[in-house]
Amino acid sequence: MSDQKTATQGAADTVTLVDNKTGKSYEFPVLDGTEGPRVIDIGKLYAQTGMFTFDPGYTSTGSCESQITYIDGDKGVLLHRGYPIKELADKSDFMEVCYLLLYGDLPNAATKAKFEKAITYHTMLHEQLINFFRGFRRDAHPMAVMCGAVGALSAFYHDSTDIRDERQRMIASHRLIAKMPTIAAMAYKYSIGQPFVYPRNELSYAENFLHMMFAVPAEEYKINPVLAKAMDRIFILHADHEQNASTSTVRLAGSSGANPFACIAAGIASLWGPAHGGANEAVLNMLGEIGTKDRVAEFVARAKDKDDPFRLMGFGHRVYKNYDPRATVMRQTCYEVLEELGVENEPLLDLAMELERIALEDDYFVERKLYPNVDFYSGIILRAMGFPTSMFTVLFAVARTVGWIAQWKEMIEDPSQRIGRPRQLYTGQNQRSYTPLDQRG
Ligand code: SDX
Numbered sequence: 001m002s003d004q005k006t007a008t009q010g011a012a013d014t015v016t017l018v019d020n021k022t023g024k025s026y027e028f029p030v031l032d033g034t035e036g037p038r039v040i041d042i043g044k045l046y047a048q049t050g051m052f053t054f055d056p057g058y059t060s061t062g063s064c065e066s067q068i069t070y071i072d073g074d075k076g077v078l079l080h081r082g083y084p085i086k087e088l089a090d091k092s093d094f095m096e097v098c099y100l101l102l103y104g105d106l107p108n109a110a111t112k113a114k115f116e117k118a119i120t121y122h123t124m125l126h127e128q129l130i131n132f133f134r135g136f137r138r139d140a141h142p143m144a145v146m147c148g149a150v151g152a153l154s155a156f157y158h159d160s161t162d163i164r165d166e167r168q169r170m171i172a173s174h175r176l177i178a179k180m181p182t183i184a185a186m187a188y189k190y191s192i193g194q195p196f197v198y199p200r201n202e203l204s205y206a207e208n209f210l211h212m213m214f215a216v217p218a219e220e221y222k223i224n225p226v227l228a229k230a231m232d233r234i235f236i237l238h239a240d241h242e243q244n245a246s247t248s249t250v251r252l253a254g255s256s257g258a259n260p261f262a263c264i265a266a267g268i269a270s271l272w273g274p275a276h277g278g279a280n281e282a283v284l285n286m287l288g289e290i291g292t293k294d295r296v297a298e299f300v301a302r303a304k305d306k307d308d309p310f311r312l313m314g315f316g317h318r319v320y321k322n323y324d325p326r327a328t329v330m331r332q333t334c335y336e337v338l339e340e341l342g343v344e345n346e347p348l349l350d351l352a353m354e355l356e357r358i359a360l361e362d363d364y365f366v367e368r369k370l371y372p373n374v375d376f377y378s379g380i381i382l383r384a385m386g387f388p389t390s391m392f393t394v395l396f397a398v399a400r401t402v403g404w405i406a407q408w409k410e411m412i413e414d415p416s417q418r419i420g421r422p423r424q425l426y427t428g429q430n431q432r433s434y435t436p437l438d439q440r441g
Contacts, residue, residue: 015040019049035070035079052423059318062243064251065414068101068406069242076322080240081105089329094205094235094399095119098177101240101406116205122171122178123199123208125186126156133190142187142394143272149183150176151265161259163412172260173405180398181205185212188391206232209398214386226340227385230333234381237326237374238396240403242319246270246277250404251411255420260408267404268397274313277400279375280392282313284348284383293354300355304364312359314376321369330377337381348380 013030026048032038039062042053055061070079078085081100088097092106095116099107107115132152136145153175154161160172186196189212197212207228215221241247249270253263271277290299302310317324338346356372359365379392387395411417 013038017045017049019051024049033065036072046423052425054425057318058243058248063248063420064243064411066243066407066410067104068410069240069403071242071319073317073319073321076320076325078241078325085237085325086329089233089236092236094232094239097236097239098402101402102173102409118174119178119205120199120201120208122175123182123201125179125182129153129156130186130196133186133196136190138191138193140191142184142191142390143268143278143397145187145190146183146394146397147265147268147272149187150180150268151262153179154259154261157261161261163254163257163259169260169409169412173409176260176264176405177402180401181209182212184391184394184398185209187394188213188388191388191390204228204232206235224340227337230337230340230381230385233329233333234378234395235399237329237378238399240400240406243407244276244318245273246400247404247407250408252420254408254411255417257419260405263408264401264404267400271397271400272393277375277393277396279313279373280379280382280396281389283352283375284379284389284392286313287348287351287355287379290351290355293351296351296355296358300358300362303359304362312355312365312370314372314379315359315365316368316370317373320371320373323371324373326374327372327376330374330381331372334377334381334384337384341384343384346380346384348383352376352380 013032014027015030016025016027018025026045028045029041030038031041046052053061068081070082071077080088080097081104083092083100083106088100092100096106096112098119099112099115129149129152132149133145136148157172157175160168160175162168182199189196195217197215197217199208199212203211203223207223210223210228210231211221243251246267250263250267253266254260258266274282286299290296299310300312302308303312303315334349338349356376359370364370378396379389382392382395383389
């Protein structure tokens with residue numbers, strides 16, 4: 001077992017808080033983990049001081065103890081159970097990374113084969129769910145379909161909704177990881193009026209997804225191994241990312257005891273936002289709006305203008321104040337895919353590279369440590385592979401499901417877990433009496 005330790009085994013340091021209004025001082029324990037900043041345990045702050053902390057956006061708040069993913073934003077480090085993301089992207093595959101995130105260590109050959117088989121045999125959907133798809137407009141955004149279909153899974157799989165039952169939690173986890181590609185591909189097929197393509201058990205996870213997305217009954221679909229490998233790597237790069245907005249949403253939803261299907265549907269909804277997982281779609285729309293290199297300077301100026309809501313999509317990050325290590329791998333993958341597809345010059349890539357060059361030389365971005373993030377290059381690859389822009393965040397959700405599930409599992413299995421219930425700084429009206437309608441001005 002790796003040398004993990006729980007926070008409670010950390011050094012017995014303390015910090016002292018002095019309330020200058022009352023002159024009282026309070027001591028709070030400081031805990032340290034295996035990596036990263038120490039934390040001040042303020043669990044008893046309100047009981048001792050009658051005060052709350054105040055940290056909108058949680059820029060300085062650790063919401064939980066976790067052993068799954070570690071990020072060092074200043075150094076651009078991302079570890080999954082201690083393994084650097086670049087090593088996993090170069091040497092592992094998505095099924096192995098799923099096992100690692102869920103169970104804490106890389107599987108041996110036998111456990112990997114058993115895990116892959118368990119996932120493979122859950123890839124089909126209950127046939128009646130097809131009726132569910134037929135209720136949507138053909139032009140519905142696939143994220144809306146994904147949200148609805150995943151939330152509906154709890155209506156079909158009653159035998160895996162009891163979160164207190166370890167076996168049911170495992171089956172629900174496997175079902176969600178396995179069925180997300182099937183639901184995603186069905187959302188796409190439905191939007192273009194093509195028949196649904198069933199999963200095939202002899203294909204790998206990434207191959208199966210490409211097959212369900214792009215095969216048609218009229219002819220055999222040939223898997224391109226380079227594209228399948230790129231797809232698998234893109235899944236790895238999006239698998240988990242500590243306590244981001246959608247993962248925190250899943251944890252908060254799960255803390256009430258909601259079933260895992262409902263929790264993942266909540267995560268999908270949160271991921272959809274353009275400030276989060278919706279950024280990959282927004283990057284492509286932004287590059288389309290910029291159009292040509294000679295307009296890059298105009299849009300960089302707009303991104304810096306406080307009076308202009310325009311932001312450079314795919315740039316900046318709450319945690320990374322250095323290059324997002326996933327963006328580096330994504331850019332390399334972009335070259336590999338474009339070369340495999342024989343795309344000599346991709347205007348969008350040229351435009352993105354020019355945008356990156358200009359931004360990284362501009363003081364505004366340098367001072368604020370705004371670098372390309374995971375979403376900056378992913379859309380260019382996905383578009384080249386034939387995915388419509390509207391499917392980009394859906395792919396992010398397919399990959400991130402294992403991270404959401406791993407974090408949800410860790411929370412459920414934490415004996416100290418309680419329902420999440422933040423407080424607030426109230427600045428509304430003091431108590432006042434009701435004024436009858438005929439007495440109001
Ligand atoms: C993901 O959290 C995760 O881990 C998320 C994620 C994951 O894997 O789960 O990594 C996936 O969501 C990546 C981020 C994708 N989003 C985008 O690319 C959208 C564009 N980025 C911005 O919206 C922004 O950078 C955020 C939302 C990503 C981060 O927002 P923060 O931390 O709240 O940053 P901030 O607003 O405090 O920015 C600090 C300064 C501000 O200027 P000042 O007020 O200090 O003068 O930088 C500016 C911001 O205005 N700024 C930008 C900018 N991002 C921040 N200015 C122009 N363009 C941008 N993209």
